[in-house]
Amino acid sequence: MTPDATPIEPLVAVEDVHTYYGKSHILHGVSLHIDRGEVVGLLGRNGVGKSTTLKTIMGLVHPHRGKVLFAGKPITSLPAHKLARLGIGYVPEDRRIFRLLTVMENLRTGLDRHGVTEARKQELLEKAFTYFPVLAERRNQAGGTLSGGEQQMLAIARAMMLEPKIILLDEPTEGLMPRMVSQIRQIIDVLHREGVAILLVEQNVPLTLEASHRVYIMEKGAVRHHCPASALKVDDPLIQQYLGV
Amino acid sequence: MSTVLGFVQAIPYQELLIQTLNGIVTGMILALIASGLTLIFGIMDVVNFAHGELFMFGAYMGVVVISATGSFWLALLLATLIVALIGAALQITTLRPLLGRDPLTTILATFGISLVMQNYALWQFGPVARKIPEPFSGQFTLFYLEYPWYRVLIAVLSAAIIGVFYLFLKYGTYGIWIRATTQDRVMAGAMGIPVSWVHTAVFAIGAGMAAASGVLFGPLVGVNHAMGLDWVLKAFIVVVVGGMGNLGGSIAASIFISLLESYASIWVSPAQAGIVSFVVLILTLLFRPTGLFVPTPK
Amino acid sequence: MSKRSATVYWTGFSIILALLIVAPFVLPEFWRRFLTEILIWGLLAMSSDILIGYTGMVSFGHSAFFGLGMYGAAAALLMVRPPNLWLAILYGLIGSAGIALFVAYFSTRLRDIYFAITTLIFSQIFYVIIFTWTEVTGGENGLTFRRPALEIPGLFSMPFSSETLHWFVLAVVTASYLILRRITQSPFGMVLQSIRENEARTRAIGYAVERYKIVAVMLSGLFAGLAGVLYALQNRFAAPDFVYFLVSGETVIFNVMGGIGTLVGPIVGAGFFLLLREAFSRFFTEYYLIPVGVIFIAMVIFLPQGLLGFMRRWLNQ
Numbered sequence: 001m002t003p004d005a006t007p008i009e010p011l012v013a014v015e016d017v018h019t020y021y022g023k024s025h026i027l028h029g030v031s032l033h034i035d036r037g038e039v040v041g042l043l044g045r046n047g048v049g050k051s052t053t054l055k056t057i058m059g060l061v062h063p064h065r066g067k068v069l070f071a072g073k074p075i076t077s078l079p080a081h082k083l084a085r086l087g088i089g090y091v092p093e094d095r096r097i098f099r100l101l102t103v104m105e106n107l108r109t110g111l112d113r114h115g116v117t118e119a120r121k122q123e124l125l126e127k128a129f130t131y132f133p134v135l136a137e138r139r140n141q142a143g144g145t146l147s148g149g150e151q152q153m154l155a156i157a158r159a160m161m162l163e164p165k166i167i168l169l170d171e172p173t174e175g176l177m178p179r180m181v182s183q184i185r186q187i188i189d190v191l192h193r194e195g196v197a198i199l200l201v202e203q204n205v206p207l208t209l210e211a212s213h214r215v216y217i218m219e220k221g222a223v224r225h226h227c228p229a230s231a232l233k234v235d236d237p238l239i240q241q242y243l244g245v
Numbered sequence: 246m247s248t249v250l251g252f253v254q255a256i257p258y259q260e261l262l263i264q265t266l267n268g269i270v271t272g273m274i275l276a277l278i279a280s281g282l283t284l285i286f287g288i289m290d291v292v293n294f295a296h297g298e299l300f301m302f303g304a305y306m307g308v309v310v311i312s313a314t315g316s317f318w319l320a321l322l323l324a325t326l327i328v329a330l331i332g333a334a335l336q337i338t339t340l341r342p343l344l345g346r347d348p349l350t351t352i353l354a355t356f357g358i359s360l361v362m363q364n365y366a367l368w369q370f371g372p373v374a375r376k377i378p379e380p381f382s383g384q385f386t387l388f389y390l391e392y393p394w395y396r397v398l399i400a401v402l403s404a405a406i407i408g409v410f411y412l413f414l415k416y417g418t419y420g421i422w423i424r425a426t427t428q429d430r431v432m433a434g435a436m437g438i439p440v441s442w443v444h445t446a447v448f449a450i451g452a453g454m455a456a457a458s459g460v461l462f463g464p465l466v467g468v469n470h471a472m473g474l475d476w477v478l479k480a481f482i483v484v485v486v487g488g489m490g491n492l493g494g495s496i497a498a499s500i501f502i503s504l505l506e507s508y509a510s511i512w513v514s515p516a517q518a519g520i521v522s523f524v525v526l527i528l529t530l531l532f533r534p535t536g537l538f539v540p541t542p543k
Numbered sequence: 544m545s546k547r548s549a550t551v552y553w554t555g556f557s558i559i560l561a562l563l564i565v566a567p568f569v570l571p572e573f574w575r576r577f578l579t580e581i582l583i584w585g586l587l588a589m590s591s592d593i594l595i596g597y598t599g600m601v602s603f604g605h606s607a608f609f610g611l612g613m614y615g616a617a618a619a620l621l622m623v624r625p626p627n628l629w630l631a632i633l634y635g636l637i638g639s640a641g642i643a644l645f646v647a648y649f650s651t652r653l654r655d656i657y658f659a660i661t662t663l664i665f666s667q668i669f670y671v672i673i674f675t676w677t678e679v680t681g682g683e684n685g686l687t688f689r690r691p692a693l694e695i696p697g698l699f700s701m702p703f704s705s706e707t708l709h710w711f712v713l714a715v716v717t718a719s720y721l722i723l724r725r726i727t728q729s730p731f732g733m734v735l736q737s738i739r740e741n742e743a744r745t746r747a748i749g750y751a752v753e754r755y756k757i758v759a760v761m762l763s764g765l766f767a768g769l770a771g772v773l774y775a776l777q778n779r780f781a782a783p784d785f786v787y788f789l790v791s792g793e794t795v796i797f798n799v800m801g802g803i804g805t806l807v808g809p810i811v812g813a814g815f816f817l818l819l820r821e822a823f824s825r826f827f828t829e830y831y832l833i834p835v836g837v838i839f840i841a842m843v844i845f846l847p848q849g850l851l852g853f854m855r856r857w858l859n860q
Contacts (some may be wrong), residue, residue, distance in 0.1 A: 084437035096432045098425050109425050110435040112418045292656050300859055342844050349601050353843045361836035368830045481660050523668050
């Protein structure tokens with residue numbers, strides 16, 4: 001038997017995707033990919049289609065044209081819940097935790113899946129509480145009573161309960177205090193160390209450049225630039241061009 | 246002084262007591278029906294016009310099972326299960342395709358279903374009312390009046406069913422799924438919850454609850470094809486008065502309205518007592534449109 | 544409308560009108576009455592379309608407007624001697640206008656589903672009132688009366704024959720259609736449609752949405768009441784069955800089957816439904832609603848634009 005060849009197809013591949021909201025043509029042929037274990041940044045001004053790209057990958061909107069592939073298999077028309085079970089975690093821009101459910105119940109929405117033993121569930125919970133001690137404190141509180149930063153922690157922890165192979169992070173540091181921002185930075189590192197790939201959409205350029213291996217820059221619904229993160233500095237004219245006010 | 250005494254003596258205490266009990270019993274049945282209705286609305290924004298017909302079908306299934314086996318309890322169980330399945334089938338065939346469309350379409354579709362079901366029942370069972378015999382008779386004495394045990398059973402069982410369901414929602418795994426889907430359908434899907442199956446399950450549960458009410462209530466009235474209508478209208482009133490999607494509110498509203506109607510029937514005919522619920526509705530809509538038992542929205 | 548489509552439209556309109564005028568000579572008695580009934584129900588459905596199709600307000604209360612038009616006419620024909628046609632129409636319209644005002648008040652405070660359910664409950668309230676207030680309304684048995692003569696005071700007076708009644712109904716329905724059509728195409732009608740599309744935005748632009756809604760409900764109620772008057776004239780009785788919410792439900796069915804927002808669609812829908820009922824009654828007797836109901840559900844799911852919408856798409860290809 002030949003030894004396992006290193007899988008060469010990307011974990012997630014987006015190929016020439018065109019997505020519409022009603023009649024509005026939002027994504028004009030977006031193509032990008034994320035390899036296993038990679039941290040990839042997606043930069044761009046507000047409204048260029050970054051969130052829509054994440055939603056398309058997550059199956060929350062379906063493209064009119066183009067394909068989305070997960071580990072080589074097409075997932076373009078699959079519903080979101082199947083993708084979550086395949087291993088895609090989603091942390092949306094407005095967090096969207098279940099406000100009337102407790103912290104514990106929020107986490108359980110990701111834990112209660114087929115084939116997960118009670119022991120494993122406990123392990124995952126312990127892990128969440130270790131990384132986010134504040135959640136342990138507030139485990140029986142309703143999600144809606146948490147502060148913005150705590151809700152962000154919960155949203156990420158909740159996605160982690162799915163044991164995903166990739167997490168889609170949509171502007172996780174938006175509206176957070178600097179202390180929380182560095183906490184998010186640490187979480188990204190932790191996830192990376194565990195082998196979870198990350199697609200990071202952010203307005204915070206320094207954070208993104210620091211945390212990512214590669215970055216894509218989007219403008220007007222398409223990818224305009226793509227390079228390793230190390231090739232870009234914060235004051236690069238390209239950054240000014242695509243993200244400057 | 247003597248007028249006050251006269252007034253106090255004129256209060257029909259015995260009647261009031263009986264009507265209080267009646268009100269609670271009817272209120273619990275109504276609560277059971279309305280719970281299903283408000284649940285279905287809360288989770289999928291569907292106004293289920295056919296809910297009264299599910300109630301009616303449940304009663305008829307009860308009739309059929311009892312005449313086949315003679316067991317009231319078996320009838321209750323089977324009717325609930327069968328109608329729950331029918332509900333699931335209806336949801337899958339007619340309501341799923343309408344997901345995401347104008348809410349008007351679900352009102353129309355369920356209205357169409359109610360017409361079909363009513364006439365089907367008329368066709369199969371004829372216009373003559375059937376009877377479900379009470380599982381046991383006998384009355385108990387409270388002070389100096391007699392009250393049938395069976396009615397007490399109805400209230401207790403309805404409360405039990407609602408209670409079990411509430412516990413399931415709060416603590417069960419799938420209860421969390423239902424609550425998450427109710428709050429944020431999209432995010433629930435993103436967490437791996439199969440939203441369309443949750444919808445089907447909820448519709449089936451609502452249908453089952455309606456069917457159980459039908460069997461429980463059967464012995465008190467005749468079972469006929471049109472029995473669903475009155476109940477569905479009252480149930481809608483209850484749901485609006487209690488706050489749409491608010492389970493606790495529906496239960497409170499059910500008992501409140503039923504008590505008022507029972508008291509009213511001491512003085513006026515039952516048909517006219519029905520106006521009470523309409524009046525409550527109008528007052529609620531005028532002054533507290535989000536629901537009487539809902540804390541005032543900020 | 545472009546010049547070409549306007550000519551097409553008016554040609555079609557004239558042809559159909561001509562056919563309807565000639566019909567009483569050609570059709571046997573039964574089908575003659577059938578056609579007249581289609582027109583009357585069509586008028587009712589058309590009035591409902593103002594709310595459903597143009598303002599976006601689903602109403603299950605049309606049985607109340609229709610019923611009060613009917614009973615109003617009955618009142619005039621029973622209380623005033625000799626029975627006067629125009630008085631009957633007047634009383635009927637006043638009756639339905641009164642209810643419409645009542646419903647209109649609530650319409651401005653409730654949206655969507657709440658409005659629909661409330662109108663349903665109101666129509667049932669009226670049903671109960673009419674059913675139980677036997678001294679005034681005849682209760683379960685309703686009221687019977689004689690058909691008045693067609694008269695224009697001072698000019699002539701002649702009793703209605705089956706043909707002349709048909710033409711009278713046709714004239715009223717056609718006039719109503721033309722009036723409603725004019726209204727829906729006027730700036731007022733445009734605002735109504737804008738409310739249907741996006742109420743919040745219409746309000747934000749500065750329109751007094753409440754006032755428009757009230758007028759829409761009044762308009763709808765008036766024409767529904769007119770249909771009730773016509774029905775009373777044709778059948779010479781008024782019965783509580785027609786105030787039962789099922790009538791409202793059937794009206795909505797006509798709208799959906801024919802195509803909402805088209806004015807003409809509901810008339811087609813009424814015709815379609817009544818024909819289906821005729822056809823299925825032969826096989827299913829009184830259980831015709833089972834197959835017709837299934838067809839209705841199928842249309843809601845697969846043909847939401849109704850027959851007219853379907854034909855429009857088909858013709859456009």
